[in-house]
Amino acid sequence: MNLTGELLIGQQAVKGSRDPIVAINPATGERLPTEFNGGTAEDVSRACELAGSAFDTYRESSLEARASFLETIADEIEAIGDALIERAVAESGLPQGRIQGERGRTCGQLRLFAKTVRAGEWLGVRVDPALPDRQPMPRVDLRQRHIALGPVAVFGASNFPLAFSVAGGDTASALAAGCPVVVKAHPAHPGTCELVGRAVQAAVKQCGLPEGVFSMLHDSSFEVGQALVADPRIKAGGFTGSRKGGLALLDIAQRRPEPIPFYAEMSSINPVFLMPAALKARGKALGEAFVGSLNMGAGQFCTNPGLVIAIESPDLDAFVDAAAQAVEASAAQTMLTPGIHDAYDHGVSALAANAKVREVARGQQGDGPNQCQSGLFVAAGEDVIADESLQAEIFGASSLIVACRDAAEVKRVAEALEGQLTATLQMDDGDLEAARTLLPILERKAGRIMANGWPTGVEVCHAMVHGGPFPATSDARSTSVGTAAILRFLRPVCYQDLPDALLPEAVRESNPLKLRRLLDGERES
Amino acid sequence: MNLTGELLIGQQAVKGSRDPIVAINPATGERLPTEFNGGTAEDVSRACELAGSAFDTYRESSLEARASFLETIADEIEAIGDALIERAVAESGLPQGRIQGERGRTCGQLRLFAKTVRAGEWLGVRVDPALPDRQPMPRVDLRQRHIALGPVAVFGASNFPLAFSVAGGDTASALAAGCPVVVKAHPAHPGTCELVGRAVQAAVKQCGLPEGVFSMLHDSSFEVGQALVADPRIKAGGFTGSRKGGLALLDIAQRRPEPIPFYAEMSSINPVFLMPAALKARGKALGEAFVGSLNMGAGQFCTNPGLVIAIESPDLDAFVDAAAQAVEASAAQTMLTPGIHDAYDHGVSALAANAKVREVARGQQGDGPNQCQSGLFVAAGEDVIADESLQAEIFGASSLIVACRDAAEVKRVAEALEGQLTATLQMDDGDLEAARTLLPILERKAGRIMANGWPTGVEVCHAMVHGGPFPATSDARSTSVGTAAILRFLRPVCYQDLPDALLPEAVRESNPLKLRRLLDGERES
Missing domain, CATH: 3.40.605.10 (Aldehyde Dehydrogenase; Chain A, domain 1)
Structure with a gap:
């Protein structure tokens, strides 16, 4: 199929009259064929x-x-x-x-x-x-x-x-x-x-x-x-x-x-909570798996894990070490557009320049244009609570580990979060009570709460929620x-005493669509 | 129970520190006992x-x-x-x-x-x-x-x-x-x-x-x-x-x-469409019943029928005559507040002063304060389409009859309407085709569509919609x-791979609330 660069208006295809848009191959910087002229009001x-x-x-x-x-x-x-x-x-x-x-x-x-x-x-x-x-x-x-x-x-x-x-x-x-x-x-x-x-x-x-x-x-x-x-x-x-x-x-x-x-x-930074028992049992494995999620698609997912929250401990150190090694071994990846790459670089630089933030690891540099060099940073819980700029989404493979003094500080960090698409608990049986304490906060903050998975990867099914409180979305x-x-994209309409012949099929007395209606408040079986 | 005029904050009752509010009996103008001081930020x-x-x-x-x-x-x-x-x-x-x-x-x-x-x-x-x-x-x-x-x-x-x-x-x-x-x-x-x-x-x-x-x-x-x-x-x-x-x-x-x-x-003016066969069969009875709805509660309902739309004909004249007689016989009624009464008077005066509008009837004058004197007016379809001020809600017993040249003009008036809580069809069997033509427009304009009733009276049940497109409501x-x-007041939350012990009852595997869930997209029976 040949591209024409036209606007598709109903069954017509017409050339736009505004400046042409040209696609760029971000991996090479090359202009791709066809000019797509913009439309007008x-x-x-x-x-x-x-x-x-x-x-x-x-x-x-x-x-x-x-x-x-x-x-x-x-x-x-x-x-x-x-x-x-x-x-x-x-x-x-x-x-x-x-x-x-x-x-x-x-x-x-x-x-x-x-x-x-x-x-x-x-x-x-x-x-x-x-x-x-x-x-x-x-x-x-x-x-x-x-x-x-x-x-x-x-x-x-x-x-x-x-x-x-x-x-x-x-x-x-x-x-x-x-x-x-x-x-x-x-x-x-x-x-x-x-x-x-x-x-x-x-x-x-x-x-x-x-x-x-x-x-x-x-x-x-x-x-x-x-x-x-x-x-x-x-x-x-x-x-x-x-x-x-x-x-x-x-x-x-x-x-x-x-x-x-x-x-x-x-915008969402998809906090991941590393609970103590899970961290103790498998800190290193979690560190490696986390970076797998972080790097997926050069981190260019709405559900990229941009914040990791845990209590300071040698177990957390093991997680950080493993994650740092994985990040350092990460090959650079091409980002979607020069604009996204610039924003990523700017976001990572701003984070690195924050006096409260310590850079833990960067990934390998790439040699082409628009390369994402993964980044991993650490900050203290109280600093994240105090400085909301540390919650700014960096679109790309970058994540901030939040080291908290205790479980109470973990809760305070959770309460200080903006609305999120997801919240993740890495937890073992021994973490059940602590997770139960966090859950009500996470329910208020996020559209999807998961255990022992990673937020990237969104199943298209009936029970999925890819949404959440502002600013994750404009409508929780x-x-x-x-x-x-x-x-x-729907709204309810009520029909009162309309003759059956005038009623839409869905609400006709004979129920021709065989729907399981709410009849006098009871679901039909 | 003695009134104290206090603010109720949780289980406390405290006197507010702002200016006192005093209730007025609108029927007498008397101040009622107790001062209710306003609260602060x-x-x-x-x-x-x-x-x-x-x-x-x-x-x-x-x-x-x-x-x-x-x-x-x-x-x-x-x-x-x-x-x-x-x-x-x-x-x-x-x-x-x-x-x-x-x-x-x-x-x-x-x-x-x-x-x-x-x-x-x-x-x-x-x-x-x-x-x-x-x-x-x-x-x-x-x-x-x-x-x-x-x-x-x-x-x-x-x-x-x-x-x-x-x-x-x-x-x-x-x-x-x-x-x-x-x-x-x-x-x-x-x-x-x-x-x-x-x-x-x-x-x-x-x-x-x-x-x-x-x-x-x-x-x-x-x-x-x-x-x-x-x-x-x-x-x-x-x-x-x-x-x-x-x-x-x-x-x-x-x-x-x-x-x-x-x-x-x-805000809603709740258009009522008088279809030709119904108007021919029972114009006079419709006129009388209409005024019953118009006057209910001194017209102080969100669903008060403020607009009546029909094709010009002797049958419409019979409706207007009957409605006019009923309005003229209407006793004045006390309105809720002096402010509402003033706004009503102002709205009716503005309507009466519009050169395109003819006053058909006014109800009886009252002799106390805050009396609503019902009003009935007529305008031509094309004028209502051209002048959106004729769609302004007058809160109280006032209605505008819109006389259209033909069915096409009725449709154009319907299309020119703002969003409404209700739309009403007065129709007989012979009106079915004409009603079918109007229905899609009414569905786009209103939250509730009824036949052969009056919009006042809102059943509290499962199928009711008391809502509708803007400006009837802010959220259709x-x-x-x-x-x-x-x-x-609800939002969806998704739980992914959470241990059953951590799940809220509603979504636990054993379904302890015995809900009929959507299981893999199918409703449980």
Whole structure:
């Protein structure tokens, strides 16, 4: 498939009129073929007009039609073949195996949402039948279902050019909910975006859906992104990226004449608590495994373990020594973009320059551009509590070990944490009571709490929460990974005494979708 | 029970240090006994400190303990007896029967939430068991439940001194979710607030809960309300009242260092569509019934029918004539406060002064203070589309009939509407096709759609949606009435590979709460 660098507006492909975006291979610094000209506010308006027009039809498409559409997108992405892998590798600097795995995850995710759509649990149907003889007043017939919010703006992430981008989790869950999607393509992987965008476009056509169900625009500056969130036809947004970018778009979403939900997944340092018994039993092994998680994908994961908390002891020293050795042996890895590499270097330098912080180890220097040289640092618990700059996310392979005087200080550090995507306990049986003391704090701080694993690696399933209190996300009530992500793009509507012929299928008396409804507050079996 | 005018902070009662609030009987203009001195930002801080301290204990109280607490509140409110009815009548000007009914609704609501807590559906438990043999990678064990957001700030409404006030829907649903509550008492009914607040305080003590589970503060200005929403220990807010007040508090909630969800139920004019066949068959009866809904509670309901939309015809004339006669025969009614009465008069005068609007009828003048003289007006569809001031909510018994040239104009008026709590279709069999055309628009505009009823009267049940797109509420994803209101104060947390001994009951392998979980995406039967 040849790239054209065009904007995809409904079924059209048109060249943008703003400055061209050119993708850079971060591993070599080379410019990759094709210029992707950015769109204008007018292009945004056209895409949103089409999305608005498509909404009522698309949201009432049958569950089967919508599920089949999601599966067709997955098929079309797979049909691109090696061209997609090659372009994504070139644009991201990520290894081929990783990108292949990510394609599997992306298509698997679309198919899981197809299954979720068919199951219909997300419709949230509640029925309270009329009670005409109730005293002192009869009860009317009331039926609730969830409907889609409206067209959704999606901002993909740089670090998952497939799974969190054009046809990633936000798009899949919004489409599953019945929302048309307008994507702002990520400028770090515009060719990957075009390939996937054209796959979605083809699926829309193949499934006979209104063209406005999907559009994708390049943005040379902030014009497209800002206009997109501000457009009155857009009713929600999904974003994965930096805190600064997320907050800027959140602000636009909240200041509109009609404010809208904006789900920004932003910043997390994913604290890992090394509990005493675990540390004693396996400090060295934990140190090595920790660095495996730290270095994964050059540390460019939202769930990278950026903070390790433990009580000072010889066991902690053993952990630190093992981790330091592993870090020193770490080969440099190519980062996603020059901008991310610069921010990483700046973050690590700032940490190293902090008088309260001791550098423990750095990884090997690389010899190409944009190389991530892993970093490991130590600070005292009281200093981390006192200096919030030590909690700033460094996107990349860098972590700060927090040495606490005692268990009480560990608790105080936990209480001082900002909101997180994850919190991890490395614990053995002997740590159960101490872990029980920490758990309520961690529940308040994080969306996912794990034992004896590492935060990197996010399963796409039903029970996953990839979310958490601010600033991990802008809305702790949600997850951006897993089937519960669909709930972000729905709202309840209640139908009172409507004639059955006028009722949507989901709430009709005969229950044609065979849903297990909440009937008078009881779940149907 | 003697009123003391004190602030209720945990189990303490202390006199506020700000200017006294005095309740006025709106029917007579008389000052009612007791001065209620407002609290300070320091009082807010103390209440929030206690709420924060109580949170981890309260949110993990057993389902039975929490349900029993809600029932005890209801018992304590009933135990106040006639003193509560008398004070609420005096402070609100509402008839005794109405207040008695509202007490029943308030206590019934608390008991329904108790039942909801016990049922545990709100825990939203999802379990994806480990798959150790999965290829290419094993799956970890993942379990999701909902936990409470944290302490909630509640702002009661003037128009339901019991059901939407100190122990009203917001408080009941927040307590049910496991959130401590800090109430800002409404200055229009401070004595009613104290009586109910002391009932809740007594229930906290009787149930042996941490005192911070409930506090209630009077506010002489905006100091308490603003400090409450800004307090870092507060994690969500609930509000029912004016658009201006709701937006001001929403702004504080969003600009905090840690933004929080703020559920404001604000403004709605509840359009009623008179479909041609229904209008032909029963225009006169509809006109009379409509005015019954319009006048209920002097029109002081969020769901008051403020807009009636129909195609011009002799049948519409018959409706208008009947409605006009009924309005002219309407006795004046006392409004809740001088401020509300002034705003009503101002709103009606502005409407009457609009050159595009024709006054059809006014009700009888009253001879006491704060009398609502019902108003009925007519305007053309195109003028309502062009002039958004005609959509401004007039809180009180006033309604605008929108005469449209044809069905297409009816649709355009519907599309031009802001978000609403309700939309009503008066329809007969012959109107089915026309109603089907309107339905998608109404679904986008309103939280509840009804046929052949009137929007006033909101059933407290499972399927109810008392919510809707902005500006009806600040968050269309929610309802403030009915058991689904509990969902506003929850967030999902995922537990990965935690030892069973560390897991909360709701997600333990043995399922001790006997919940019907989502197991691998399938609902357990």
